[in-house]
Amino acid sequence: MRDLPDAPAVTARLLAWYDRHARDLPWRVGPAERAAGIRPDPYRVWLSEIMLQQTTVAAVRDYFHRFTRLWPTVGDLAAAPDDRVMGEWAGLGYYARARNLLKCARIVARDLGGRFPDHYEDLLALPGIGPYTAAAIAAIAFDRPETVVDGNVERVVARLFDVPEPLPRAKPRLKSLAATLTPDDRPGDHAQAMMDLGATLCTPKSPACGICPLRDPCRARAAGTAADLPRRAPKEAKPVRRGIVYVAQRADGALLLERRPDKGLLGGMLGWPGSDWSDAPRDRPPFAADWKTLPGEVRHTFTHFHLILTVRTAPLPQDTLPAGTILIAARDFRPSDLPTVMRKAYDLWRRR
Template sequence: MRDLASPPEELNAALLAWYDVHARKLPWRVPPGAGVRPDPYRVWMSEVMLQQTTVAAVKDYFHRFTTRWPTVGDLAAAEDADVMGEWAGLGYYARARNLLKCARVVVADHGGRFPADHAALLALPGIGPYTAAAIASIAFDLRHTVLDGNVERVMARLHDVHSPLPGAKPELMALAETLTPDTRPGDYAQAVMDLGATICTPKSPACGLCPWRAPCQARVLGTAPDLPRKTPKKTKPTRHGIAFVGCRTDGAWLLETRPETGLLGGMLGWPGTPWVDSGDALPQVTPPAEADWDTLNGEVRHTFTHFHLRLEVRVAQLDIDTPVSHGQFIAKDDFRPSDLPTVMRKAFDLTRNAF
């Protein structure tokens, strides 16, 4: 790590001047110079949705959520199943469960207003250090430092930090804090994230367009393409399971709501077996109803954060009076494949020619 020749004040002025011209136009953002503060509800919503997800993937979800539930009070009063259904496909479903919990706490304990206090924000369900800092700075213009993947990359290159992530996070946070200004901290937070997203990109950074080109130590030393360094990831294991897709003769589908805790918690899904590691025998296979279950050609392949999944799909046509051991039938007109999480929708797509 090398000390910068330029003082923080000069760096901040250069970055904010760049941001005033080049700020991304995002549906949850108030542009610089607009003279109004962003809506904390929209800032919070966007930050939760953007965790582990791209801006491109989030835009449509954000529009649907804020159109259907325009205030935190509207969201707090929503049915759990409706929110989980709208979230389907965005992934990391614990975020959706915490979204509802947080909205209800804000309404019950804070009069329907997000607190303009970092510690109080941090105490809300589903809000961690990064999200609390982002809301505090962007929505309330309080001096708090944000450190997402974009900011980590900018700091690592600006200071030529070669310590690998994730171990380097405290060092990069300390460096980011030295640059966070007292004035316009919300604009600064968005500016440094925009810099990483549009200029200081993971591959082929556009150094010639960067407002921090001159003081950037990695650019001077030619190390920018190699930073930030990362500890090699462990190989993901592969797990296997079976999904049972049953359709009744009246067009109703047999589905179950997964347990609140655990992967895909609270989401609709097809009944099936637990998912076990490769080499382990599947638990005793017990279909949810007595029927002639046919195994489809092909399989569902899906990758979660920590493992790959391979699902065998079995299908059956069920009579009206067929008893089921678990799950419930959802009428044809009430069933929306879009309410299913991605892995379950892949199983449904595989069955399109089976019924």
């Protein structure tokens, strides 16, 4: 097997390919623009990276356009009402990201003069910014030579170096190997080129090795193992939990909701009063009434478990407001303000 060419040669091939084939993304300053001296907006880079965590470019595009239209600067986002931001986020999931998005925006606007830090360590200190996101912002927005490793990059590196260890055990080695390729010149373009290569050519299934700019130095292509990498340890089956939600409406159309605790799943979000989520949830309606169980059920999948919800409904007496609940007038209620699982419950109730 031929030795892998030196890192500068690999990077040069990759950047030459990126200069011709870079994806057109709404948050990206492309290679031609960067060569002309146009610099990325750190706010847009940060916002896109937070949105892209554990989801896809296709899912994020419309959200990104809407957020930047409503809140074009970090100061605008920092001044936005929590409920409005959480409502616009609904559907992207992982709502802790949205809460941290607001916390981070307010720190940057209030304490940092509206300017994002330009070094990895300082970015890492901000809410919601972990090692990957800090490296991505530092590299893409500020051209710092940080190693940016997402799922696409892991796949490219696993194949380029023919790494047989399965994920997630291989993650430290893959990051170490990726670091050997990170250049001092154009590190932001290099990071985006690695991502683009994984997203467009070095895909999970049927990689396009014949037109890949790294086909010659790729050890997995030479060994015939590219389509099998990266290997993954078998996933454990997700457990199933159950719960009950209670949808109550007053005669004038007002709806009874609650705000979930800041910590935990759907923290800080509006939702229907409900039971715990467990193998055997306890039936604890918010007030005494003749509760009717609706036919059908709500199914939703979180990162670590599947959830099945039963929806129960009853009229809300005129002067009843149980402790810990919120009454929202019909004219003020927007289903889009609810997280997806609660909106599914609303849709089932509405079809009753």
